[in-house]
Amino acid sequence: MSDPNVDMREGALDGAQALLARAAAADVAAHRALGAAIDDFLVPDDGRLDERTRAALAQLLRALIDTIEGEVRGHAVRLLRTQSEAEQADALANGASVAGLLRDSGLLRDRELMGELIARVRLDLLASGMQVQAQDDPERPSLLSRLALHPDRLLAHNAAAVLVAESRRRGIPDAGPLAQTDLPAELHHKLVWRVAAALRASVMEPTAALDRALADAAQRSLAAHDEGERVEAAALRLAVALDAQPDELPELMTESLGDRRVALFVALLAHALHIDFDAARAMTFDASSGRLWIALRALDFDRAAVARLGVALSEADPRRNVEAFADLLDSIMAIAPAQAQEALAPLRLPHHYRAAVFTLGSVAR
Incomplete structure (x- = not known):
């Protein structure tokens, strides 16, 4: 018969080890939490996500992971x-x-993935905050609806594709999968493989059969993905098909914002400036540097067109201020189109080249 005293001592020792392990884990967790709190405190206000963007970003990330x-x-x-x-x-x-x-x-520290998701959230929030502009003719259909019925089949097809893509994108469910991730192919691939690896790690004793099944399932998800169906891609194809002339562009961009079609606004801007969609999207969201106003002057927009677009964006974006924009308008109009085009010249270079130049410059300093 075993000695009860021995059993009790062994049990106490085991309990003590477990208690010490929990205390050590708590110490590590507290250290990490303090580091995170310090990092958060040191983030400058202009780099901090507002609560609405933060909540929308968390919801989008959750939906993407759940879907894949x-x-x-x-x-x-x-x-x-x-x-x-x-x-x-x-x-x-x-x-x-x-x-x-x-x-x-x-x-969450993947710059490319999080940069795309933050930009996507800001695009959606900007569109939701946009005031619908009253038409002179209330019976007149919206811009996209008119284009979807255009006799030019290429225009009509691309306009309909934007309508379908925006309808699919609009609104993230509280639970359940998305219709599709709407990510660029490279980022979709990256997220799929990470999810597959995380699923493997969630199984206590993974086998070769599990690895093969997860790899096949991931490849199936990759094969089903078509980045050409994204809102951004569809809007850019429509902008190319429209190929708006200088005298048409201000009205088209104004009406795009009036219809809350911010992706089309960005695509029209990108095509007119001969820059990529991401660069045009970034300047549209940039509430502090004034790059968008320089871009409008590069396109030789007159005072009335710049004012209409500036007021519409200022009313939709809490970070902007209508009065501050009004005070800046004279300075904006003092920029000659040639000066503005020269200032934007770096944005016409390929994105990866610009990123590499920036990285090398940061390392050199």
Whole structure:
């Protein structure tokens, strides 16, 4: 018969070790929390996300991970069951969400992914804050609706594609998957493979069969993705098809904002300036540098056109101020189109080249 005193001592020692382990883990967690709090405190106000953007970004990221996770997990489980790998299939099917694991892995520090998501959220918030402009003729259809009925089939097709893409993008469900991620192909691929790896890590004893099933499920998700269906791509194709002339552009861009079609506004701006969509989107959101006003002068917009667009954007974006814009208008109009074009010349260079130049310059300093 065992000595009860010995059992009690062994139990106490085991409990003590567990308590010490929890205390050590708490110390590490407290250290990390303090570091995060310091980092947050030191972020300058102009670099801090406002609460509305932060909440929308968290919701979008959650929806993207849930969508890809559901696709990859569901198909991998089906593959495992067809291969009589019931134990692995059950372990994968009943695993917890991988969102936390992805967050801990550094996913949120991926500059390209988070930059795209922040820009996408700001585009959507800007559109939702835009005041719908009253038409002179209340019975007149919106710009996109008119273009979708245009006799030119290329224009009509591309306008309809923008309407479909925006309808699909609009509104993120509180629960459940998105219709599609609407990510650029490179970022969609990156997120799919990370989700697949996180699903593997969620299984206690992964096998070669699980690896194969997850890899096949991930490749299936990649094959189904078409970045050409994104709102941004569809809007840019429409802008190219329109190929607005200088005398047409101010009215088209004004009406785009009046219809709350901010993606089309950005696409028209990008095409007119011969820059990529991302660069035009960035200057549209930039409330502090005034690059957008320089871009409008590069396109030789007159005072009335600049004023209309400036007021519309200032009313939609809480970071902008209508009175401050009005005070700046004289200075904006004093910029000659040739000066503005020269100032924007670097934006006409390829994005990856600009990024490499910036990185090298930062390292050199």
